[in-house]
Each structure stands twice: as structure tokens, then as C-alpha cells.
Amino acid sequence: IESLDDDQINIYRDVYDMLIRPVMEHDRPQMVGISVVQQKQLIPTFTFCKMIKDAFPETHITLGGNIITRIRDMLPGMENLWELFDSAIVYEGESAYLKLTEAVKKGDDFSALPNLIYKDGKGVHINKEVFAESLAELPPPDFDGLPLEKYFVPQLILPYLATRGCYWGRCTFCDHFQGYVEGFRTKQVDHIVEEIRFLKEKYGTRFFHFTDESYPPALFQKLSRHLIDDKLDIAWTTHMRFEESLLEEQVWKDVAESGCKYLHFGYESGNQRVLKLMDKATKLDAIETNLRMSSEAGIWNHLMGFFGFPGETSEEADDSKAFVEKNSAYIHSLGFMTFVLGKYSPIAFEPEKYGLTYYKNPEW
Structure with missing residues (x-):
């Protein structure tokens, strides 16, 4: 204070x-x-x-x-x-x-x-009353009145949220789901395309950041096809999980053709045991395939990960580095951090399962 x-x-x-x-x-x-x-x-x-x-x-x-x-x-x-x-x-x-x-x-x-x-x-x-939005009834986002010309970007990039919550919602380190009172919800793909077209015309930009927690693979594929068929001509980025349902080259070609330029991937770890502890349900070979196909389609791959997950050994942390080195031809940028315990994460509710002991700082 x-x-x-x-x-x-x-x-x-x-x-x-x-x-x-x-x-x-x-x-x-x-x-x-x-x-x-x-x-x-x-x-x-x-x-x-x-x-x-x-x-x-x-x-x-x-x-x-x-x-x-x-x-x-x-x-x-x-x-x-x-x-x-x-x-x-x-x-x-x-x-x-x-x-x-x-x-x-x-x-x-x-x-x-x-x-x-x-x-x-x-x-x-x-207050006792809790309310969750109906995505079908919400209007498109309104950026009127904001000094959009003052953002430090060469072209205006608009955020757009098509979903609420995370379709996976099981990662043991994550408590982002606490921002919502209902489960995962999504707008219909026609609704999404209609709103993107509206925003593009109203604000005179073709650049969009889809700010969803993690884009669902089915919607990822459907939206790409709709953007191509409707000739929307936008450039976009979003956040993704590695998925075994995205192992066909045509999927990634469609995604790139639709205007996807950059993907933020939740990589987390290059060790299979640690990924299992995180409940990512991600296989390393699927990660490699997603990265290769995405890169070969012309998409910039950014990996997000962290060290220090409870129970991770130094050798397993080295596996994360080795995986990145092995696949460096398909990885264009990185963002690594150290583990932070989220107050409402599954780990926090079962600390003994992960060998954690809470320490209360006496100065707080």
C-alpha cells in the first residue's frame, strides 16, 4: 500500500x-x-x-x-x-x-x-445472484471510444472471443477456469464469421487475435473452411493445445490458407511422464507432427512451457530442452517460465498427491 x-x-x-x-x-x-x-x-x-x-x-x-x-x-x-x-x-x-x-x-x-x-x-x-452470458445473445465487441491508433503495432489488431472457458479444462496446474461459472461454451461458426466480417468493415482492419483460452480442434477446422469459403481475407492468431485429431496435412493447409499466421501452443513439457502428471493427455509424437505440419504450412509456432512442475526431475526438465532442440526447425519462438501454484488449480486442492507442503510467509 x-x-x-x-x-x-x-x-x-x-x-x-x-x-x-x-x-x-x-x-x-x-x-x-x-x-x-x-x-x-x-x-x-x-x-x-x-x-x-x-x-x-x-x-x-x-x-x-x-x-x-x-x-x-x-x-x-x-x-x-x-x-x-x-x-x-x-x-x-x-x-x-x-x-x-x-x-x-x-x-x-x-x-x-x-x-x-x-x-x-x-x-x-x-451478492448471491450469479449470471453467465448467453453467447448467442451477446452483440459483437465494441471498441468505439478507445484510442486504437495509439497501440504500438504497425496495423490495428482486434481481439475476438468466440468461446468461454476451456474445452479441455483438466490441466492440473491451471485455474483460468475460475473466471467462469458455467462450463465451456462456444458461438456457432456462422455467427463467428458474421461478427468478424462486421468488425473488419467497421474498424478497417484485417488483423485479429482470437483470445480464447484454447481453440477447440473441431471449431478450428470448421472456422478455417468458412473463412476460406467466405473469402474473408483476414490474418489471425490464437492459442492451441496439441491434438491427435489434427494430424492431417490438409487441415494445416486449410488453416494457413484461411489466414492463420501465428499459433501459441501450450507445450508445457517435453517429458511424457510430466505431461501425464499435468493431465495434458498429449503424446510427444503428436506434438512433433503438429509442429511439423503447421510450420510446413507456413505458420509461425510459438511454444509456451515451464520448468519446476511438482515432481519434475532435473533430467525431465532437460528433456524439455532436448525436445525443443530436436524440433527447432519447426519452432520459431519460445516462452518459458517457472511453475506457479494457482490458488484454485487442481494441484492446490490435492497438494499431498503432488508432494506439496504449503508455506505461509510470516511477513504476509
């Missing part, structure tokens, strides 16, 4: 003065929403919250995003943080945010609003 007022170290105070304060002074908004999708965004988020509250105490500040959802059980007890904001939207936020905005505007009561944690003069309240 002390860092929020530190002008010497906290660079986000300067960011606020340069970018946010002028907008606040000009627009005087009744409500401000901040989405937190990564842990590293917490310091800038609370810095902005404090500086907004100091200058505009009547402005309602609400937080949202996957990280806020994943700390929802701890949030009500963080009394010092509630001095910085007024409410938090958990799980999916489209309808919940709209209803909160209307309530703030009208001065209505918050107690019946969905997906909401809020503070009033009586304390912090956790």
Missing part, C-alpha cells in the same frame, strides 16, 4: 498524471471500470484507484477481470484496499457491468445486481 504514494519508485503515478488525470478532469465520469487480467497489473490498478479517489472522491470505481475473480474469496477481508475502490465484478462482466452502470447513474440499490461485491456504509457485501 505504501508504494502507491511513492513518487520516487512508482512510475504509474507519472502515467496517471500524463494519461489518466487529463481525461478525468475533462470527462468527470461518474464511474470508472478497471479490468485486471494479470497479477502484475495489481500495482498500477491500485495506484490509479488511489489517485482517482484522492482527486475525485465521488467517482465510483469498480474492478473486474479474471484476477479479481480469482481473489474473490479474499477480497471482502482486505479492508485497507476497499478505501481505494467501491465495487468488484466477478466472473463474466458484460451484463453485470451494464447493470452496475445503470444503478450508479440512477442512484439505485446494488443488492440485487449479479456478480457483484460492493462496499457501502454498512460494510462489504457479496
Whole structure:
């Protein structure tokens, strides 16, 4: 908390003065929403919250995003943080945010609003109503009002989400699924193509990042064929699992022809035993085949992995490096990290199964 007022170290105070304060002074908004999708965004988020509250105490500040959802059980007890904001939207936020905005505007009561944690003069309240969006009823994303020309990219790239949740949803290290209250859902492929065409025409760009947790292989193939048949002429990227259902060369040729330029693959490990512990259900030979076919089709392959999964030996970690070296002709970039225990991951619920012991830092 002390860092929020530190002008010497906290660079986000300067960011606020340069970018946010002028907008606040000009627009005087009744409500401000901040989405937190990564842990590293917490310091800038609370810095902005404090500086907004100091200058505009009547402005309602609400937080949202996957990280806020994943700390929802701890949030009500963080009394010092509630001095910085007024409410938090958990799980999916489209309808919940709209209803909160209307309530703030009208001065209505918050107690019946969905997906909401809020503070009033009586304390912090956790609303019981939980709401999940119907993907068939949601409109296409709206980027109006955003300074799209200021993003550090040579061409505008729009994000697009066709699914909610992860179709696999079994990786023992992952707790991203906590961002949703219902299981995996997807839009129909015709609906997806229609919205992409709409966004392409409205915003004058052919570049799209499909930001799904992991693109389902069946939808991956169907969408590629539809993009080709409809001559949409876009360039796109998305996130993928390695799949044994994607071992035909024609699949990858279609994907490339449809405009796919770059794929983020969840590689995780090059050791079969470790992959089994992770419940990836991925075979190393299928990984090699996917990489080769994708690369030969002209797609850039980016691998994401990590070291230090509970039980992984140093020799097994070396297998991950050896696999990358062996297949380097088909791997174009890498992103490796070390294992981080997610609070709601399957591992966290069964630590003894993975030989884990929790350590409570006495300084926290």
C-alpha cells in the first residue's frame, strides 16, 4: 500500500498524471471500470484507484477481470484496499457491468445486481445472484471510444472471443477456469464469421487475435473452411493445445490458407511422464507432427512451457530442452517460465498427491 504514494519508485503515478488525470478532469465520469487480467497489473490498478479517489472522491470505481475473480474469496477481508475502490465484478462482466452502470447513474440499490461485491456504509457485501452470458445473445465487441491508433503495432489488431472457458479444462496446474461459472461454451461458426466480417468493415482492419483460452480442434477446422469459403481475407492468431485429431496435412493447409499466421501452443513439457502428471493427455509424437505440419504450412509456432512442475526431475526438465532442440526447425519462438501454484488449480486442492507442503510467509 505504501508504494502507491511513492513518487520516487512508482512510475504509474507519472502515467496517471500524463494519461489518466487529463481525461478525468475533462470527462468527470461518474464511474470508472478497471479490468485486471494479470497479477502484475495489481500495482498500477491500485495506484490509479488511489489517485482517482484522492482527486475525485465521488467517482465510483469498480474492478473486474479474471484476477479479481480469482481473489474473490479474499477480497471482502482486505479492508485497507476497499478505501481505494467501491465495487468488484466477478466472473463474466458484460451484463453485470451494464447493470452496475445503470444503478450508479440512477442512484439505485446494488443488492440485487449479479456478480457483484460492493462496499457501502454498512460494510462489504457479496451478492448471491450469479449470471453467465448467453453467447448467442451477446452483440459483437465494441471498441468505439478507445484510442486504437495509439497501440504500438504497425496495423490495428482486434481481439475476438468466440468461446468461454476451456474445452479441455483438466490441466492440473491451471485455474483460468475460475473466471467462469458455467462450463465451456462456444458461438456457432456462422455467427463467428458474421461478427468478424462486421468488425473488419467497421474498424478497417484485417488483423485479429482470437483470445480464447484454447481453440477447440473441431471449431478450428470448421472456422478455417468458412473463412476460406467466405473469402474473408483476414490474418489471425490464437492459442492451441496439441491434438491427435489434427494430424492431417490438409487441415494445416486449410488453416494457413484461411489466414492463420501465428499459433501459441501450450507445450508445457517435453517429458511424457510430466505431461501425464499435468493431465495434458498429449503424446510427444503428436506434438512433433503438429509442429511439423503447421510450420510446413507456413505458420509461425510459438511454444509456451515451464520448468519446476511438482515432481519434475532435473533430467525431465532437460528433456524439455532436448525436445525443443530436436524440433527447432519447426519452432520459431519460445516462452518459458517457472511453475506457479494457482490458488484454485487442481494441484492446490490435492497438494499431498503432488508432494506439496504449503508455506505461509510470516511477513504476509
